Amino acid sequence: MKKLATVAIVVVLGAQLMALSHPDRHVVLWTGAGVAVVVLLVVRWYLMRDAVAAVDDSRARDPAESLRRWRAKTEILIARADSTRSDWDKYLRPMLARQFELATGQRKAKDPNVFHATAIALFGEELWPWVDPDNVVRGGAEQQPGPGRAVLNDVLQRLERI
Template identity: 75%
Template sequence: MRRIGVIAIVVVLGVQLLALVHPDRHVALWMGAAAATIALLTVRWLVVRDAGSAFDDSRARDPAETLRRWRSKTEIMIARADSTRSDWDKYLRPMLARQFELATGARKGKDPRVFRATAVALFGEQLWVWVDPDNVSRTGVDEPGPGRAVLDDVLRRLEGI
């Protein structure tokens, strides 16, 4: 898209230069306006064409497909919660921490103390251990994950915000 914009500008400038060389100077304005109009209409046509093809709403409106995707994602989350600590740390912890940041607006980068205080107030010390993005275990391959009950409790608290 950027390339098309650059080409349009070059064409308009080229037409302006050609019009200035033309012996009848008042034609330059009309030639430049015509070139700019054609360039803008072409860019607009390309944007509308690309936007229409980028989104396939035939599948997005299918409630059965949406339900299948949601169910599949939920089953994967439950399986990872019941799996090892390593799976929890790799897949669920980042997602839960991101959801916590989005839901509360607390950012770790702004003020870590406020971030932690908000987290402990929402989850409590026992659950925050499983959401804290800095509490990743390096030896979690052999350790069991916290399980479905902890995942359910964390999600319920996030939902209650």
């Protein structure tokens, strides 16, 4: 895009310089305007071409493909929930904490006390440690088993109730 903008500016300036060499000065205005219109049309065509190429309607409208992608993501989430504590901390905890912030509108950076109180009210003392973004275990405890599918299910059900 930067190259296209640079070329457009150079073309307009070049046309202006060529028009200045013409004895009739009225030509300068019309030449500059004409070249600017052509450059704007080319830029518009270029941008529209990229926008059309970026959207792949064949996969976006295929419900079976959407269902397959959703199912694959869900299977990965369940596998990570049944895996180690390290996998839970790395993949599920950030996602769940982000979903909690989006669902409640409470940001930890804004007011940590309100954030924690809202979390305890929603999840309770037993589930909040599995969603808490600050409860990541570092060190030798990474190979502990994760909380499992039941905890993931409980957390997701409570998030759905909001």
